[in-house]
Amino acid sequence: MPVFTDRNVAIELFGDLWSKMVDETEFGKKVREENLSVQFICSDPDVTMYVDGDGPLFDDETQGKNPTVVMKMSSDTAHLYWLKKLNVPKALALRQIKAKGPVGKILQLMPLLRPGQALYPEYCRKYGIPTE
Amino acid sequence: MDYFDLNTNLTDEDIALRDAARQFAEKEMRPVARQLDLLSADAAVAEDSPLWPFLKKAYSLGYHKILLPEYYGGLGSSALQTSLIFEELAWGSFGLALLTTVVCFPFYLICITNEEHLIEQFVVPFCECTDGSIRGCWGITEPGHGSDHVNMGEAFFSSPKLKGDVRAKLDGDEYVINGQKSAWVSGGTIATHTMLHVQLDPSKGFAGNGICILPLDLPGVSRGKPLEKIGQRDLNQGEIFFDDVRIPKEWMFVDPDFYVPMIDMILNAANLSMANWSVGLSRAAFDEAFTYAQERIQGLSPIIDHFTTKQRLFTMFTRVEAARAYVRAAMELNLNISPPHVEYSIAAKTLGTDWAFENANEAIQLLGGNGLTREYLPEKLFRDARAAMIEDGNNEMLRQHGGHVLKENYPRGPLDF
Numbered sequence: 001m002p003v004f005t006d007r008n009v010a011i012e013l014f015g016d017l018w019s020k021m022v023d024e025t026e027f028g029k030k031v032r033e034e035n036l037s038v039q040f041i042c043s044d045p046d047v048t049m050y051v052d053g054d055g056p057l058f059d060d061e062t063q064g065k066n067p068t069v070v071m072k073m074s075s076d077t078a079h080l081y082w083l084k085k086l087n088v089p090k091a092l093a094l095r096q097i098k099a100k101g102p103v104g105k106i107l108q109l110m111p112l113l114r115p116g117q118a119l120y121p122e123y124c125r126k127y128g129i130p131t132e
Numbered sequence: 133m134d135y136f137d138l139n140t141n142l143t144d145e146d147i148a149l150r151d152a153a154r155q156f157a158e159k160e161m162r163p164v165a166r167q168l169d170l171l172s173a174d175a176a177v178a179e180d181s182p183l184w185p186f187l188k189k190a191y192s193l194g195y196h197k198i199l200l201p202e203y204y205g206g207l208g209s210s211a212l213q214t215s216l217i218f219e220e221l222a223w224g225s226f227g228l229a230l231l232t233t234v235v236c237f238p239f240y241l242i243c244i245t246n247e248e249h250l251i252e253q254f255v256v257p258f259c260e261c262t263d264g265s266i267r268g269c270w271g272i273t274e275p276g277h278g279s280d281h282v283n284m285g286e287a288f289f290s291s292p293k294l295k296g297d298v299r300a301k302l303d304g305d306e307y308v309i310n311g312q313k314s315a316w317v318s319g320g321t322i323a324t325h326t327m328l329h330v331q332l333d334p335s336k337g338f339a340g341n342g343i344c345i346l347p348l349d350l351p352g353v354s355r356g357k358p359l360e361k362i363g364q365r366d367l368n369q370g371e372i373f374f375d376d377v378r379i380p381k382e383w384m385f386v387d388p389d390f391y392v393p394m395i396d397m398i399l400n401a402a403n404l405s406m407a408n409w410s411v412g413l414s415r416a417a418f419d420e421a422f423t424y425a426q427e428r429i430q431g432l433s434p435i436i437d438h439f440t441t442k443q444r445l446f447t448m449f450t451r452v453e454a455a456r457a458y459v460r461a462a463m464e465l466n467l468n469i470s471p472p473h474v475e476y477s478i479a480a481k482t483l484g485t486d487w488a489f490e491n492a493n494e495a496i497q498l499l500g501g502n503g504l505t506r507e508y509l510p511e512k513l514f515r516d517a518r519a520a521m522i523e524d525g526n527n528e529m530l531r532q533h534g535g536h537v538l539k540e541n542y543p544r545g546p547l548d549f
Contacts, residue, residue: 041549070549089245089386092470093393099470100549104208106470107201110246 003079003129007045010075011058013127014049017082017116018056025115028053038109039067042075069101069109082120083131133419138457139212149209150216152193157224157412160189165225168366169512173358177322177368187264190232195221197259198233199240199401204251205259206243211467215408215460222412223419226516227367229409234318238268238327238345241398245385254325254345269323270402271346271372273316274298279529280338281329282399284392285536290339296331298374300342300384307344307384309352309377315359316523321370324348333388343386343394344379352377363515364523393471400472402524403481407459410484410520414455417491417513418448421498424508428499441498448494451487459484473544478534482527489517 004010022028031037032053039062040049050062057065073081077096080086088110091097099106124131142150164186168176176183190196198214200206209217221229239258242250258266272281274297283289298311309330313320326346333340346353356371386394422445425436435441462480466472495510496503503510521527 072549087245087390089394089397090390093390093397095393095471097470098549100547101468102210103467103470104199104201104206104210107243107246108203108208111203111248111251114248 002044002074002076004045004047004075007047009127009129010042010045010047013123013129014047015056015058016126017119017123018049018051020119021113021116022051022053022055027112027115030112034108036069036105036109036112037065037067039065039070040078041070041072042078043072044074044076047075067101068105069099072098072100079129082117083124084117133423135415135452138453139460142212142216146213146216149213150220153195153217153220154223156190156193156195157220157222160186161221161224161228165228165366166512168227170506171365173360173365173368173370176365177358183366183368184264186228187232187267188262190228191264192262195232196235196261196264197239199236200255200259201243204243204255211463212460214467215463218405218408219412219415219456222409223416224412225366226409226413226513226520227364229412230364230405231319231367233405234270235267235323237270238325240401241327241343242345242385244397247382247385249382250345250385266325267319267323268325268327269317269319269372271298271313271317271320271326271328273314275312275314275371277338278314278316279526282395282525282529283533283536284338284395285533285540289337289392291337292335294337295334296329296338296341298328298330299334300330300332300344302381303378305381306378307381309344309346309374309379311374313372315356315371316369317372318367318369318523320368320372321355321358322368323372326372330384332384336388339392340388341391342384342388343391344384346377346379346383348372350377350379361519363512363517363519365515396474397471399525400466400474400477403474403477403530404459404463404466406520406524407455407462407477407480407484410481410488410517411452411456411459413513413517413520414448414452414484414488414491417488417495417510417517418445418452420509420513421445421448421491421495424499424502435498444494444498448491451491455484455487469547473541475534475537475541478530478537481524482530482534485517485520485527489514489521492517 037052048059048062050057050065121131164182167182194207197206198209202208239255242255276297300307300309328344328346332342352375354373359369425441426434428435459480462476466477492514502508
């Protein structure tokens with residue numbers, strides 16, 4: 001069974017997380033400075049998230065956006081990523097994650113997402129998502 | 133010589149980067165490469181070699197970190213910019229272009245793994261280095277295994293009969309490494325760090341391999357003599373030996389679980405680099421032939437007015453243009469998706485190096501007797517191009533692997549993003 005059984009919980013959790021990252025961590029500052037944007041296309045449940053310096057957008061709100069980097073993966077894989085339990089290059093190599101966008105930008109984005117990984121377990125607890 | 137770029141949408145920044153690389157290639161690389169080419173392999177890396185001031189200059193301009201992300205201090209160039217720069221550098225010298233890039237390979241792969249402690253320990257100092265004192269190399273090729281390493285699709289690759297020449301065993305919190313890499317390791321006798329391929333689980337053949345970062349000043353590391361060879365004599369190559377070398381287990385950052393797909397990703401970057409450098413060499417050969425044909429008088433007229441010379445020059449021009457267009461397209465695709473469609477990178481490398489060789493060969497033929505002498509560049513280009521058809525996977529073995537990838541994936545569907 002997928003970790004997120006209710007896609008609305010995923011949207012709420014990630015909405016909170018991205019907003020915090022954009023407003024209160026280095027992530028927001030950097031994506032604004034460098035005009036970066038990232039889109040996560042998650043499956044099972046299907047949730048599309050787009051984030052830039054203005055904050056997160058979901059599903060239909062992401063239409064027409066042209067993200068710098070697109071990452072496609074299952075919601076479970078995304079969950080493991082945010083818990084720092086996923087080896088990203090391994091997941092890319094094994095096609096558990098597919099990425100589109102300049103490799104240099106993807107490499108640049110990785111360290112910027114780390115503050116979100118530090119915050120994620122707290123948000124999981126808040127929304128009742130298992131972390132083990 | 134300048135050329136008209138089929139891409140008429142280059143930005144001011146693209147053009148500035150290309151022009152700076154061109155100037156560096158012409159003023160710095162060409163003269164140093166010619167000097168190094170005439171030296172013995174030992175003298176080419178001796179203390180008083182022109183290699184060292186060259187490397188210092190290249191590092192001070194940041195050419196050693198073209199592939200690395202800006203966040204860690206790299207140049208963060210786009211795929212197109214990397215193509216533009218690589219072509220210019222290889223126009224100056226294929227061997228030196230390769231050397232200034234391979235020095236980043238261990239650090240590039242660490243960036244891909246996103247291991248924070250390794251990035252701080254190894255990548256950041258490399259990016260900050262401006263004097264050429266931190267130099268990586270790619271320790272993959274072995275005395276008993278050259279092309280074996282790039283034939284991941286064949287059954288033998290995972291056979292327990294395939295014994296690696298370098299093996300690592302876990303001993304507590306450390307790996308103990310023993311064995312030898314072959315004389316074809318680029319920068320092998322002068323590197324300070326290697327991205328080392330080792331056999332971890334012999335029961336899986338090379339599918340049981342891993343990759344580690346290994347500083348080459350550790351106890352138990354020794355080097356062979358710099359290799360004497362036909363071409364790319366400006367590129368140092370040589371053996372590295374490992375005798376009970378110990379590293380922390382955290383430095384083994386690719387394990388057998390994803391070694392095979394990771395090799396495809398590494399091969400992708402290496403083949404695209406080779407392909408771009410081949411375009412530079414191809415263009416250098418064309419430039420030499422074109423200039424000579426305008427000046428050389430035979431039959432009372434410049435040979436460029438001769439019927440067959442026009443045909444031959446046009447064929448050379450076509451190879452440069454077609455290779456550049458294809459190589460850039462493959463680069464644009466495979467530096468923008470992950471995992472890459474590696475068959476396009478293999479096609480770029482094999483086609484690019486074959487055509488570079490044909491152009492260098494034609495340049496010699498067009499220069500006649502002069503083409504055979506060291507006074508003119510084409511004989512060096514010819515020797516350099518010959519080596520490129522073998523290094524980073526010889527072209528036949530790469531085609532074999534490319535054919536395997538086609539068998540598994542052709543026709544690929546559209547990118548599903």
